[in-house]
Amino acid sequence: xxxxxxxxxxxxxxxxxxxxxxxxxxxxxxxxxxxxxxxxxxxxxxxxxxxxxxxxxxxxxxxxxxxxxxxxxxxxxxxxxxxxxxxxxxxxxxxxxxxxxxxxxxxxxxxxxxxxxxxxxxxxxxxxxxxxxxxxxxxxxxxxxxxxxxxxxxxxxxxxxxxxxxxxxxxxxxx
Numbered sequence: 001x002x003x004x005x006x007x008x009x010x011x012x013x014x015x016x017x018x019x020x021x022x023x024x025x026x027x028x029x030x031x032x033x034x035x036x037x038x039x040x041x042x043x044x045x046x047x048x049x050x051x052x053x054x055x056x057x058x059x060x061x062x063x064x065x066x067x068x069x070x071x072x073x074x075x076x077x078x079x080x081x082x083x084x085x086x087x088x089x090x091x092x093x094x095x096x097x098x099x100x101x102x103x104x105x106x107x108x109x110x111x112x113x114x115x116x117x118x119x120x121x122x123x124x125x126x127x128x129x130x131x132x133x134x135x136x137x138x139x140x141x142x143x144x145x146x147x148x149x150x151x152x153x154x155x156x157x158x159x160x161x162x163x164x165x166x167x168x169x170x171x172x173x174x175x
Contacts, residue, residue, distance in 0.1 A: 052171035059165020066151070066158065077150055086146040093142030100135035103128060 063069070070078050075085045107128055111117045117124050140159060147155040 049171060052168035055161075055164045055168035056172075057165075059162050059168075062158065062161050062165075068162075071147075071150060083150045086149055088146075089142045090146035091142075093139045093146055096135045096137075096139030096142055100132055100139060103132040103135060107132075 067078060071085055072090075075087065076083050107121050107125075111121065111124055121128055140163065144155050144159050147158065151158060
């Protein structure tokens with residue numbers, strides 16, 4: 001094989017490699033229509049809802065397993081009164097969560113649905129998101145410190161799973 005044959009083969013190879021597999025209209029030429037697009041949209045919607053449901057079920061199961069309601073009401077795990085909930089920090093967590101919830105309700109319900117503000121929240125009240133973030137961080141920190149005497153280091157993953165379940169439960173609120 002000569003060097004000229006090798007260069008010809010190389011040029012053919014490069015011309016094939018540099019051609020795009022499909023252009024912007026490639027999907028239309030392959031026979032995909034709007035039904036496929038709607039089906040893909042519906043499947044993506046269903047996958048998001050199932051993913052959210054999974055987080056909610058995990059958080060609910062975890063709350064049931066660790067007897068979270070008993071811990072909150074009694075201040076300790078049933079049968080282990082020596083492991084006390086730090087009420088002061090728990091109240092800080094509840095206060096931060098309540099403030100965050102009020103901020104979210106104000107922005108979602110009042111600004112978007114009642115006042116029908118057409119823009120983004122940042123345009124209406126630029127300090128709203130940083131205030132809500134501080135409230136959420138204060139709440140998370142308060143809950144972790146409050147639960148630390150009961151579960152120790154496991155308080156971190158427990159609060160993570162409960163937080164994710166709480167956030168994902170918003171998928172099922174009809175607004």
